[in-house]
Amino acid sequence: MNQVHPHTPHHGAPHDRHQEHGTDGQAEILDLDAEVLAEHMASITAWLPLRTGPRQIVDLGCGTGAGTFALLDRFPDAHVTAVDTSAGHLQHLREKACARGVEKHVRTVRADLDDPAWPDLGSPDLVWASASMHHMAHPDRALRSVHDALAPGGLFAVVELAGFPRFLPESAPAGRPGLEERCHTASDRFHAEHVPHRGADWGPMLTAAGFTVEGERTITVNIDGSRSEAIGRYALGSLRRIRGAAAATLSPDDLTALDQLLDTGGPHSILRRDDLTVRTERTVWAARRT
Template sequence: MDHPTSHRTPHGTHSVHRHEPGLDAGDQAEILDLDAEVLAEHHASVIAWLPLGPAPRHIVDLGCGTGAGALALLERFPEAELTAVDSSAAHLHRLQQKVAAAGAADRVRLVQADLDAPVWPGLGEPELVWASASLHHMADPADTLRKVYELLAPGGLFAVVELADFPRFLPGDAPEAAPGLEDRCHAALGRRHAAHVRHRGADWGSGLVEAGFTIEGERTVTVDIGPSRSDAVGRYALSSLRRVRAGVASVLSAGDLTALDHLLDTDGPRSILRRGDLSVRTERTVWAARRA
């Protein structure tokens, strides 16, 4: 990870998302951007559900990526300032461009930092801390939860969003040459994550309580979009399955790997971009935790 730096630009900051082997920063940024575009309504609904009371004046987004949560938070709370934290300079630069385009540059501070470091850079005293799909990347999540508790203003809220899995896109009987391929890919990826990203999909409720928080709400958000011929959904499926392939190619059967490569061949007749039966199916769990 990069060393902590902080700068005020027309924008924000970032701190976690480690790269998967076989993927470069551009691949990951594309997936994060498409997630923001395709699931925009779901991000907004999660934020609207948070039991906040008075609107926060200062928000910290931990592991902001390319800004799906940050942009939704800025839209929901037009008077708030936001500190965006991530370890990736490339992601922060992407976010900076987005915030500038949205006319919110003067409301965002970008912080490049390693959240696994013993001491965090100064992040102020926010009334809301947002961490979406970032806690499972932490080397010591319990320590991170304690630091967030200390960071928050008294009475402040910590919103944690955890992914159940990567989204699924294909019908169960697809593709024709290898029905159930996506299920087998996800099963293999799940075994890989169990070894290398062991906190992914964790139930953060008990950890939040141990860190001193009071859980004020928990919900599971079920996403089921489609079937859709949206270009964004097709690109989201393509980018996601490319990422899945990078993680499971070595354990797939020859037939499954061939079928997957046909889906990923954007010029081929069996390209996933040519399918009219794509949907987006996933689940995310949200915890709203209050500092006393």
Template sequence: MTRTHTPTHGSNHHGEAEILDLDAQVLGEHTAALIDRLPLHAPPRRIVDLGCGTGAGTFALLDRFPEAHVTAVDTSAAHLQRVREKACARGDEGRVRTVQADLDAADWPDLGTPDLVWASASMHHMADPGRALRTVHGLLAPGGLLAVVELSGFPRFLPADAPEDRPGLEDRCHEVSARFHAEHVPHRGADWGPVLTGAGFTVEDEHVITVDTGRTDGAEGVRADRTEGARAEAVRAYALSSLRRLRRSVADGLAPEDLAALDRLLDTGGPGSLLRRDDLTVRTERTAWAARRPA
């Protein structure tokens, strides 16, 4: 799942899938860096991706560990279908097994005995994360590793002085969003170290990766070639999809003038559209915990 902030719960699977795919495209190198840092004793052969979404972690793990097989688990049948389609397109259908499961349920399906469990942007959506982590502890092979990755919050895209008619709009949206999520997603932003320890794990590493993709106009040392042009388009699309999602949680708490300004940014045909801006970045932080089941 990744996202952002990328839940598998809810009914808007198409919108979620779009954000998850863009997240994988824009933040792929940071995911790879997180995987490279894992304190593994040996390359894992059996991996479980919990809350896999549309497969950002699944395929990054397959790329890093060419001998591995991944069991991709999610609540969304639509997301899992997309994972299967991607696996087939890559020629990896024999290395990916998909399992639809509600990770809030007391009983999980058989996920084997993995060497590595990857849980990116999924733990904070669970009703009882402690119980889920105890379940993971029980299924991991002795000495196996669990990686929990979480975003610090919703990514930011706009400069502080944007938009011109309502500078600081994104900050105010984040303030409203934080209040909304404190009520509806209480585990977002949690310190997972003590929770992991309480579930029987030994936390071996905790670190933060700062994400800043650079401006979409090729400034500040970013190459303005075809690759960067494609990246800029992906950042704009990611910003648009993400801020559309953000609007749903902040609309009732924003001042009318701010909501109108946000809508102008989201109006793809208007002069103030995000898609017309050349100053967007993706800025956030990812925190990763690596926790081992004692041998």
């Protein structure tokens, strides 16, 4: 399962299903997503309509732990079960937990949540799924599984992304203005075929699975690139992932211009630009098992 971004529909997600090949590159973009959007993630965890502080949390499709650690920042006494299909991502998450001194609060479980039989995830007070639900082959079944696992009165938070973030101004790059939007259009066509639940309205599906939806919130992200040097690397990683989905339908001139942006040693590298911004949206649904 995938987490991000961007994000990595894979943001990509940022967001393709987690596979062992390409894990290192995907781990980097997931970590950058967590770093760049930490403030927005914190605002989501603070918004959750919880009745009491959760003691047991499950992070479904945890990736490298953006949600796991944001939740532990918000609820430091909680214990998080982090679930993903990627052994590499789970190992990376464990290493980060040790570096943060919270390893006793984190348990990792490797599982494919498209399997009909889920592992025992306990009886959590809060289940968190960020940028992972749209990768499910059978999301209705997964939603029912979450409902059955939650403690009575427990909360399910579904966080989804509006595709990959945008970074470039519309006038960029010189000679091929609007390139990024054309890349997104091509990528969206690819993902509409291969990831049909991306961009779905999860409210009705949550209700159908037996939840009571108690809140929905869309957070607009607009971060100036000067705030962090990580934004350039985040843009680079995101556009690399978009290239894989968009290359087949881009014009030769657009593909050339995109490759110039991705050439980190070239004069047109996106890492050399000082006009980047991170622009995207995240929507969160908070649903309770009554």
